[in-house]
Amino acid sequence: MAGRPELSSALRAIEGVTDAQAIGDSLAEPEAFAVLFDRHFDAVHGYAQRRVGPDLADEIAAETFTRAFDRRRRYDASREDARPWLLGIAANLLRRHWRSERRRLDAYARSAEFEAGGDLAPPVAAELAAALRALPRREREPLLLLAWADLSYEEIGVALGVPIGTVRSRISRGRARLRGPNLDSHRPQEAPNNG
Incomplete structure (x- = not known):
């Protein structure tokens, strides 16, 4: 040594x-x-x-x-x-490995072991896994980099090699697709604003 x-x-x-x-x-x-x-x-x-x-x-x-x-x-030393x-x-x-990822999300959804945020009940987690699986990869990828890797929009753009505007639109479209009736019914209700 x-x-x-x-x-x-x-x-x-x-x-x-x-x-x-x-x-x-x-x-x-x-x-x-x-x-x-x-x-x-x-x-x-x-x-x-x-x-x-x-x-x-x-x-x-x-x-x-x-x-x-x-x-x-080849790394951009300005970053x-x-x-x-x-x-x-x-x-x-x-x-x-997207085929493996798809199979794994299917397995998570079936076994209710998928942890989207840690606090979701198994049926909700399974629905979220199915909804994520159904998203086009170009929308799923920036959403997961935002949620699971905690990257900013700018960092997601660097990671995926796309402009920040593209990141914003893909995340917006992905979120809109995830707002289905099944998942919306499990969202906590906001307290009324009495002010």
């Missing part, structure tokens, strides 16, 4: 840099890329897990960072935060 102390000191030395700087540094010192893994693995893995479950999430997350490392020379870029890579990988 003679090389490990050097790695630890290298990681400590670049801990305060932006993602863009860490990527740039990794071109000369590949171990500097570990900072991105440390910073963003949980976000990438969590997003993948919510989309495809734990079985494929490890594979998607690992492949995301492998591809990011391989493509780091300090690499999270949208990484989640965009993950989203592209997830598109390749």
Whole structure:
């Protein structure tokens, strides 16, 4: 383990840099890329897990960072935060697994294990899973990046490679499609405004 102390000191030395700087540094010192893994693995893995479950999430997350490392020379250094870029890579990988995703959502809906927000009753969760499954991928993807990865509209645009206006319209259309009579009946009623 003679090389490990050097790695630890290298990681400590670049801990305060932006993602863009860490990527740039990794071109000369590949171990500097570990900072991105440390910073963003949980976000990438969590997003993948919510989309495809734990079985494929490890594979998607690992492949995301492998591809990011391989493509780091092409990273836009004007973007300090690499999270949208990484989640965009993950989203592209997830598109390749869309059949698996569809089967998994079907299984979640049947078994009532789907957790859309954690507080939904099994029948509502199953309805939401079915509604999400029915959305066109171009509308489902930005909605899930917003809800499950907690990205801003701008970050979703970066992740998907589309303008922010396109993100807004896709999210709006997706939300409108999700507002069906079955799901609306389960929404909490707003308190009347007495003021």
